[in-house]
Amino acid sequence: MKDNLLENISPLPFSSNGSTQLLIAGPCSAESLEQTLVTAKQLKAIGISVFRAGLWKPRTLPGTFEGVGNKGLEWLRLVKQETGMLVATEVATREHVNAVIEAGIDVLWIGARTCTNPFAVQEIADALNGHDEIAVLVKNPVNPDLNLWIGAMQRIVNAGVTMIGAILRGFSYYGNNFYRNVPEWQFAIELHRRYPHLPILCDPSHMGGKRELIAPLSQQAFDMGFDGLFIESHFMPDKALSDKEQQISPQELYSVIKSLVMREKNQSSESLEMLRQQIDECDNELLNILSKRIEVCRLIGAYKKENGMQVVQTNRYDMILQKCLNQADKLGLSAEFIKTIMSAIHQESVRQQIKILNDHSKNGSSCTK
Numbered sequence: 001m002k003d004n005l006l007e008n009i010s011p012l013p014f015s016s017n018g019s020t021q022l023l024i025a026g027p028c029s030a031e032s033l034e035q036t037l038v039t040a041k042q043l044k045a046i047g048i049s050v051f052r053a054g055l056w057k058p059r060t061l062p063g064t065f066e067g068v069g070n071k072g073l074e075w076l077r078l079v080k081q082e083t084g085m086l087v088a089t090e091v092a093t094r095e096h097v098n099a100v101i102e103a104g105i106d107v108l109w110i111g112a113r114t115c116t117n118p119f120a121v122q123e124i125a126d127a128l129n130g131h132d133e134i135a136v137l138v139k140n141p142v143n144p145d146l147n148l149w150i151g152a153m154q155r156i157v158n159a160g161v162t163m164i165g166a167i168l169r170g171f172s173y174y175g176n177n178f179y180r181n182v183p184e185w186q187f188a189i190e191l192h193r194r195y196p197h198l199p200i201l202c203d204p205s206h207m208g209g210k211r212e213l214i215a216p217l218s219q220q221a222f223d224m225g226f227d228g229l230f231i232e233s234h235f236m237p238d239k240a241l242s243d244k245e246q247q248i249s250p251q252e253l254y255s256v257i258k259s260l261v262m263r264e265k266n267q268s269s270e271s272l273e274m275l276r277q278q279i280d281e282c283d284n285e286l287l288n289i290l291s292k293r294i295e296v297c298r299l300i301g302a303y304k305k306e307n308g309m310q311v312v313q314t315n316r317y318d319m320i321l322q323k324c325l326n327q328a329d330k331l332g333l334s335a336e337f338i339k340t341i342m343s344a345i346h347q348e349s350v351r352q353q354i355k356i357l358n359d360h361s362k363n364g365s366s367c368t369k
């Protein structure tokens with residue numbers, strides 16, 4: 001099937017040919033007319049041209065502030081009228097979409113919780129059918145599933161929307177984490193590899209969950225080539241009705257933006273090319289050595305099969321891991337990195353050996369395949 005996300009996308013209405021970064025900012029929630037308008041005016045004054053504010057809030061626990069709902073649409077209309085900014089809000093149902101279209105909202109976003117549910121995303125897509133005047137930003141789903149994220153964007157583009165973008169806001173994991181939602185930057189890298197024209201923004205507010213992480217996460221996003229930022233900003237962050245720990249004032253946002261260092265996207269030079277050549281050679285060697293290792297694994301698999309041995313030998317894996325970690329330490333490689341690599345290699349070895357064990361063809365015990 002044709003992948004519309006690859007072919008049918010046009011620049012976001014607020015992009016400026018990739019030369020400047022896209023900055024969207026505003027409170028987590030619109031709380032009152034005063035809070036919405038004052039925050040918007042302060043953001044406009046620091047150069048922000050797209051204002052975000054949630055009206056229907058998907059809160060984890062009931063009984064917390066769940067947004068002002070439809071009445072906030074009029075406040076966003078006033079923001080547009082009085083500041084000339086574009087306005088953005090989150091939608092999760094058909095009714096939300098109908099309401100934002102009628103109110104002339106410029107940009108809508110699909111939140112992380114909604115993105116996980118294809119029924120909800122399809123309902124939103126159906127309600128958007130034919131509305132190519134509206135821009136849609138899709139946050140990553142709460143769980144780390146790249147295809148679910150891509151599928152959500154495909155549903156929206158299949159409905160005829162062409163101004164589409166993605167927002168990386170991190171993924172939730174069980175247990176205490178330094179980040180509110182773990183960034184997992186590789187999802188954005190892979191998304192960009194597959195869809196080079198898709199704008200990708202970073203939401204450092206929901207990622208970090210704390211004010212002090214907004215600047216470093218924003219810098220990291222720009223260093224990695226993100227197209228822009230989606231940041232929560234409130235005129236009185238300490239009084240915010242939702243997500244107050246991660247909101248900053250427009251003045252603080254101005255300092256964050258000023259502190260960011262912008263780097264060139266594609267600057268090639270002879271010395272860089274030479275270094276890249278070395279990387280290519282290393283990758284080549286890595287692949288050859290991996291292929292050699294898998295070959296030996298298959299021989300061991302055949303041996304285990306012939307001798308009725310089980311595939312996973314935890315002691316042996318533990319020994320290998322310890323040896324590698326000791327060596328990694330001496331080589332200045334991070335333990336976490338080596339654990340990840342060795343665990344992936346071990347998983348593949350086990351998979352190969354199980355395949356051999358279950359191969360009942362005539363040459364099943366041979367190690368050739």
Ligand code: PEP
Pocket residue numbers: 028054058090110111112113139169206
């Ligand atoms: C939000 O942007 O206000 C929001 C609810 O974010 P997320 O979907 O990333 O949790």
Ligand code: MN
Pocket residue numbers: 028029206232242243
């Ligand atoms: Mn929020």
